[in-house]
Amino acid sequence: MTVLISKDTKLLCQGITGRAATFHMGRAIAYGTQLVAGVRPGKGGISHLDVPVFDRVGDAVTETGADASIVFVPPANAAKAMIEAIEAEIPLVVCVTERVPVMDMVEVKAALRGSKTRLIGANSQGILAPGICKIGVMSTVHEKPGTVGIVSRSASLTSEIVAQTSAAGLGQSITIGVGGDPVHGIGFVDCLEMLMADADTQSIILIGEIGGTEEEEAAEYLQASKPEKPVLALITGRHAPVRRRMGHAGTLSLFGSGGAAEKIKALKSAGVHIAQNASTVGETMRRIASAKK
Amino acid sequence: MYLHEYQAKEILSRYAIAVPEGRVADTLDDAEAIARDIPAKKFAVKAQVLAGGRGKAGGVALVATSRAVREAAKDMLGKVLVTDQTGPEGCIVRRVYVEAGVDIERSLFIAAMIDPRTGQVALVGSRQGGEDIEDQAARDPAIMETLVIDQAAIPAASDFADLADRLDLGDGLRDAAAAFFEKLYGAFKELDASLIEINPLAVTTDKQFVAVDAKIVLDDNALVRHPELAALRDTDDLDPMEMEAQRHDINFMRMDGNIGVAVNGAGLALATNDMLADAGGRPANFMDIRTSATSTQISHGFDMIFKTPGVKAVLVNVHGGGMTPCDTIAEGLGMSMQRTGRKLPIVVRVAGNNADFARVVLKNCGIAFYDAADIGEAVDRVIAIASGEAAA
Numbered sequence: 001m002t003v004l005i006s007k008d009t010k011l012l013c014q015g016i017t018g019r020a021a022t023f024h025m026g027r028a029i030a031y032g033t034q035l036v037a038g039v040r041p042g043k044g045g046i047s048h049l050d051v052p053v054f055d056r057v058g059d060a061v062t063e064t065g066a067d068a069s070i071v072f073v074p075p076a077n078a079a080k081a082m083i084e085a086i087e088a089e090i091p092l093v094v095c096v097t098e099r100v101p102v103m104d105m106v107e108v109k110a111a112l113r114g115s116k117t118r119l120i121g122a123n124s125q126g127i128l129a130p131g132i133c134k135i136g137v138m139s140t141v142h143e144k145p146g147t148v149g150i151v152s153r154s155a156s157l158t159s160e161i162v163a164q165t166s167a168a169g170l171g172q173s174i175t176i177g178v179g180g181d182p183v184h185g186i187g188f189v190d191c192l193e194m195l196m197a198d199a200d201t202q203s204i205i206l207i208g209e210i211g212g213t214e215e216e217e218a219a220e221y222l223q224a225s226k227p228e229k230p231v232l233a234l235i236t237g238r239h240a241p242v243r244r245r246m247g248h249a250g251t252l253s254l255f256g257s258g259g260a261a262e263k264i265k266a267l268k269s270a271g272v273h274i275a276q277n278a279s280t281v282g283e284t285m286r287r288i289a290s291a292k293k
Numbered sequence: 294m295y296l297h298e299y300q301a302k303e304i305l306s307r308y309a310i311a312v313p314e315g316r317v318a319d320t321l322d323d324a325e326a327i328a329r330d331i332p333a334k335k336f337a338v339k340a341q342v343l344a345g346g347r348g349k350a351g352g353v354a355l356v357a358t359s360r361a362v363r364e365a366a367k368d369m370l371g372k373v374l375v376t377d378q379t380g381p382e383g384c385i386v387r388r389v390y391v392e393a394g395v396d397i398e399r400s401l402f403i404a405a406m407i408d409p410r411t412g413q414v415a416l417v418g419s420r421q422g423g424e425d426i427e428d429q430a431a432r433d434p435a436i437m438e439t440l441v442i443d444q445a446a447i448p449a450a451s452d453f454a455d456l457a458d459r460l461d462l463g464d465g466l467r468d469a470a471a472a473f474f475e476k477l478y479g480a481f482k483e484l485d486a487s488l489i490e491i492n493p494l495a496v497t498t499d500k501q502f503v504a505v506d507a508k509i510v511l512d513d514n515a516l517v518r519h520p521e522l523a524a525l526r527d528t529d530d531l532d533p534m535e536m537e538a539q540r541h542d543i544n545f546m547r548m549d550g551n552i553g554v555a556v557n558g559a560g561l562a563l564a565t566n567d568m569l570a571d572a573g574g575r576p577a578n579f580m581d582i583r584t585s586a587t588s589t590q591i592s593h594g595f596d597m598i599f600k601t602p603g604v605k606a607v608l609v610n611v612h613g614g615g616m617t618p619c620d621t622i623a624e625g626l627g628m629s630m631q632r633t634g635r636k637l638p639i640v641v642r643v644a645g646n647n648a649d650f651a652r653v654v655l656k657n658c659g660i661a662f663y664d665a666a667d668i669g670e671a672v673d674r675v676i677a678i679a680s681g682e683a684a685a
């Protein structure tokens with residue numbers, strides 16, 4: 001048993017007939033994920049990847065008992081799709097769509113409040129429990145069942161850290177990509193709460209970057225809760241030119257500087273270990289884990 | 294996407310937000326003529342560049358006559374303006390904005406933006422406006438008053454009035470202030486803005502709210518539904534290489550070093566550049582290949598690296614995942630080297646999806662490359678080559 005997903009998770013795919021969805025769902029099925037249904041308005045009644053396709057999320061849930069959804073719907077309609085899944089009370093929704101307008105995500109956040117749904121993304125690579133269940137678009141080459149929970153704002157960097165923690169003999173209990181956009185579903189703090197309570201997770205790696213307030217909020221939470229499990233953080237963008245946006249969003253500075261130095265300082269003072277660079281995360285985590293034993 | 298002040302003011306006035314009477318000019322004659330046209334006793338002449346900090350850098354002049362407007366414009370047009378936000382290279386001033394001076398009784402700061410903690414729209418204000426507001430707020434965050442607006446509910450007039458009270462806009466000004474805040478919020482939502490900042494927001498001697506300076510940043514992801522706003526993009530102010538890259542689904546940013554860098558994913562790209570800088574290397578660029586990029590698009594990204602003068606070596610760091618396996622990027626590199634004919638030393642570090650296949654693709658393309666086992670080795674090697682300490 002792990003957090004959010006398990007071998008029994010029944011997955012629905014919104015936008016299942018698209019090229020990317022077809023490709024990634026094929027891989028997820030091969031990985032062992034139970035895909036039970038697809039949704040594509042106007043194509044209800046057909047079968048795709050050997051699962052029934054519905055016009056509406058509500059019908060798919062009633063007919064198949066799906067308890068998780070992955071959204072591949074293009075940016076213009078992605079928010080509508082997420083809100084439909086929230087209204088159908090699906091417990092876990094993962095959105096991998098990139099370039100969703102921010103105001104649309106603001107609407108989605110409003111719909112999430114008081115709902116029964118936990119949203120991961122948008123612009124997330126998804127969630128992976130190695131050897132158990134994959135709901136996402138991440139590579140599955142180097143992952144290995146184990147004890148490290150990885151929470152990240154960046155997809156390819158997560159794969160890198162997964163490879164390193166596998167090579168260090170630790171493996172992963174779960175990897176969660178919260179997404180690279182300024183407004184998104186669950187954040188670092190939600191993930192930390194879940195992983196601190198998860199019996200399979202013995203240590204946690206946070207992969208953060210410049211911009212936003214995720215890391216500062218995580219520091220505040222850890223400062224207050226003083227958890228026993230060690231947390232290691234890698235913060236990227238230490239040498240990025242200031243005031244320029246690089247790929248992911250650099251949020252405006254009025255709600256805090258968003259700078260790497262400030263984030264590292266806040267995390268350090270909350271007792272978080274800081275990785276020197278992206279190449280040494282696995283080794284650093286191994287040292288921390290063995291010192292704890 | 295950043296808008297110029299003159300564009301921002303034109304847009305805000307459509308939302309019944311008052312701005313001083315003014316027009317944009319790109320010649321001295323026009324600047325002087327505009328001043329003669331505007332019935333005012335004093336004028337502001339403002340350099341139109343996509344960066345803040347203009348006032349302290351000589352980009353804003355307050356003058357009394359149309360003749361003096363011409364002189365002020367002469368000091369700006371065609372000149373390079375360097376502010377604390379432009380970087381040392383500065384921005385060329387191609388236009389000036391000439392507007393009526395305002396009799397200010399009080400000036401405030403007000404902005405509409407996304408509150409990253411709640412993911413909702415927030416209005417943020419301060420009792421005092423001015424150019425150093427960000428520094429002031431950094432020293433004393435308490436000077437900022439915030440109203441977070443719940444998207445699920447219709448915002449109550451009393452919430453806006455409450456913000457007015459907190460900004461000491463009580464008594465005779467409360468209703469006008471609340472109405473102003475509501476208009477600002479409406480504009481923010483309708484424009485799909487990431488930021489609307491009005492600084493200073495003036496209360497005039499006749500108790501009117503006037504946006505003396507305005508900055509609008511639009512959400513790039515929403516421009517598809519605002520073609521009329523997308524058309525406002527000032528292409529003069531953008532690096533042509535960066536624009537070319539955007540067309541090919543690649544985030545590219547020029548830097549001043551001698552090591553070309555190609556990475557998939559923004560986080561891994563930031564991490565790679567951090568490691569280069571830590572080890573004493575100087576990246577020539579930041580390049581993030583997006584997950585949906587094809588090998589043809591990727592080849593255009595590599596073209597830009599090969600076309601950058603001063604690049605001595607190229608580092609390719611790929612952790613193949615989802616839709617971008619390593620071989621797609623290797624193919625893009627091969628296409629670009631064939632097309633540009635540039636022979637630069639290449640250090641490759643591939644892992645993840647199809648890493649071995651990528652090595653085969655590179656060999657089949659006849660590309661000589663150093664095959665690094667991890668990022669650390671790749672970084673050390675490319676720095677040694679770029680500095681002439683190691684052979685390619």
